[in-house]
Amino acid sequence: MKSSNPLELLLYSTAVEQTKTQLTEHEYERGMFISINNHKLISADLYQGFKEQYRTLMYGLLGHNISPSTIRISYGKLPKRQVIMDLVAKKKVLLVAGIHDYKPTDQGGRGSRWNYEYQHSHFYIYGAHHYLPKDPAELKDKIDHLERLLQRGSNIKGASYKVNTIKPVGRGKYFFSDPVTPTTLYDYLQSPLNDPQKQNVINYISHNASNPSNQYPLTYLYQEF
Secondary structure, three states, X not given: OOOOOHHHHHHHHHHHHHHHHOOOOOOXXXXXXXXXXXXXXXXXXXXXXXXXXXXXXXXXXXXXXXXHHHEEEEEOOOOOHHHHHHHHHOOOOEEEEEXXXXXXXXXXXXXXXXOOOOEEEEEEEEOHHHHOOOOHHHHHHHHHHHHHHHHHHOOOOOOOOOOOEEEEOOOXXXXXXXXXOOOOHHHHHOHHXXXXXXXXXXXXXXXXXXXXXOOOOOEEEEXXX
16 A cells, blocks of 8 residues: 555554454544533633533543643644644544534424524544443443533533433444544545535534534644643
8 A cells, every 4th residue: 555654654554454354443443423512602612611621531531630731722723634643643532623503493393492592512532442441331331421521511510311422433324434544534634624515423513504604613622742
């Protein structure tokens, strides 16, 4: 396999060859899709809270807090390819955050009755699989734990129902629409710019479908090397 980047070939050639012949080894190897059911928060609140939600996610994955000063944030601009490659090589966790408007309730009862003037967020996470168990029961417990932890930033207190949801990317019928590998991650993250019509998770997160005239730039967060 030819590569225009020798470092990329050196780091990931084995992984790429394996991807051709077998299914993903971990359920979240292609990424993690998180939906946050925020309550009465506007986009400015969400942007300000992304850093703390990244810390919360890392606490859930690592079992200890990380310093806020180690978190890098890029608003509206995808980090350079080399940065993304270094994140992958060093098994760092990348969080891509998008903001959507709530949809007003329609005649069929779909949408939000109380939150339609506010916004909520969705996250694409890459690299979390390095810190997640593979055993199905242990993995389920960990995902449940992460969902509860992330409730801290949703402005919902004491809810008796599941507030947030976490799903694996590229499973089932979406196996071929989200073909994320270490070498294709950067190109995948460019989908909103280069292939916005493709139905995949990152395009869904980037597009505010409930209010197309008002689009919110993606935010990229990761821990320094």
